[in-house]
Amino acid sequence: HPHSGHLLCHDDVIGDRAVSFIIYLVDPDGWTADDGGALELYPLEDLSKAQGVPALSPSTTIVPQFNCMAFFNVLPGTSYHAVQEVFSTTKPRMSIQGWYHSDEPPPNSDKASLQLLQSTASDESFPETKDDDEEDDEEAGLSEEDVTHLMQFINPSYLNGRALGAVAAKFDEDGSVQLQDFLLPEIAEAIREATVAADKAHNLGRQRRPDYNAGLSQPNCGWAPRGPPILQRYLTFAEGTEAEGAG
Numbered sequence: 001h002p003h004s005g006h007l008l009c010h011d012d013v014i015g016d017r018a019v020s021f022i023i024y025l026v027d028p029d030g031w032t033a034d035d036g037g038a039l040e041l042y043p044l045e046d047l048s049k050a051q052g053v054p055a056l057s058p059s060t061t062i063v064p065q066f067n068c069m070a071f072f073n074v075l076p077g078t079s080y081h082a083v084q085e086v087f088s089t090t091k092p093r094m095s096i097q098g099w100y101h102s103d104e105p106p107p108n109s110d111k112a113s114l115q116l117l118q119s120t121a122s123d124e125s126f127p128e129t130k131d132d133d134e135e136d137d138e139e140a141g142l143s144e145e146d147v148t149h150l151m152q153f154i155n156p157s158y159l160n161g162r163a164l165g166a167v168a169a170k171f172d173e174d175g176s177v178q179l180q181d182f183l184l185p186e187i188a189e190a191i192r193e194a195t196v197a198a199d200k201a202h203n204l205g206r207q208r209r210p211d212y213n214a215g216l217s218q219p220n221c222g223w224a225p226r227g228p229p230i231l232q233r234y235l236t237f238a239e240g241t242e243a244e245g246a247g
Contacts, residue, residue: 001093002092002093003086003087004085004086005037005083005085005086005092005093006037006085006086007083008229008230009042009081009113009228009230010080010082010113011052011077011079011112011113011230012079012081012099013074013077013109014112015105016101016102016104016106017099017100018074018099018100018102018106019071019073019074019099020072020079020098021097021098022069022071022096022097023067023068023097024064024065024066024068024070024093024095025066025067025096026065026093026094026095027066028066028067031063031064031066031093033063033209034209035086035087035093036085036086036088036093036209037063037064037084037085037086037088037093038061038063038084039062039081039082039083039084040060040061040081040082040083040084041058041060041062041072042057042058042080042081042082042229043055044077044078044080045228051111051116052076052080052111053077053227053228054080054227054229054230055227056225056227057212057213058082058212064093074099074106076106076107076109077108077111077112077113080113080230116228117231141161142159152184153184154182154183154184155181155182155184158179167179198215215235222237222238223236224236224237
């Protein structure tokens with residue numbers, strides 16, 4: 001793994017894999033936690049569930065060391081692990097990884113993370129959306145009041161009907177769209193300064209090792225983590241909290 005390389009949370013269950021192993025060949029002069037690339041081991045969030053779901057944060061992290069070997073049983077819905085992002089810009093996280101196989105797939109293979117990713121239950125973290133009918137679409141334009149409010153934050157060039165139509169058409173065609181100078185300069189700069197200050201306060205960015213609870217340390221902060229991490233990990237904000245009023 002080079003700089004910024006990583007692996008997301010998974011349980012390694014594919015076919016008849018029985019034991020996973022990693023032989024670390026990182027810089028023999030020393031590899032520290034600040035270099036990143038740690039092996040992250042995740043506990044189960046709720047042991048009562050039939051389908052094993054990993055917790056939002058790892059319970060153990062193992063820092064790679066030269067000529068050391070790590071290995072673990074491959075267990076469906078249990079052996080959840082990930083490779084932390086590599087923060088070092090000068091040293092790659094070199095390793096040899098492989099598996100010992102058995103004669104047949106492990107028991108309960110239907111509970112593997114791959115099956116969880118493909119199951120309909122994986123959509124529970126997202127609110128169900130419904131397509132608007134044509135009548136709703138026709139009434140979905142911005143009102144004069146909407147435009148007046150949004151002009152406090154957004155470049156007015158994007159708030160006229162022609163621009164909105166062009167953006168929508170481009171998004172429908174390509175599935176993505178890039179809008180230059182979208183925010184007013186003073187709004188963009190205020191957001192930049194606030195995010196830089198928040199990242200610095202939580203030791204994020206610039207090849208610094210982050211805290212898994214970054215952004216959640218203040219009481220009544222209003223933010224809560226959501227998962228499971230084999231699908232996504234993000235924060236949601238509860239409206240009406242003290243943090244919102246303070247912001």
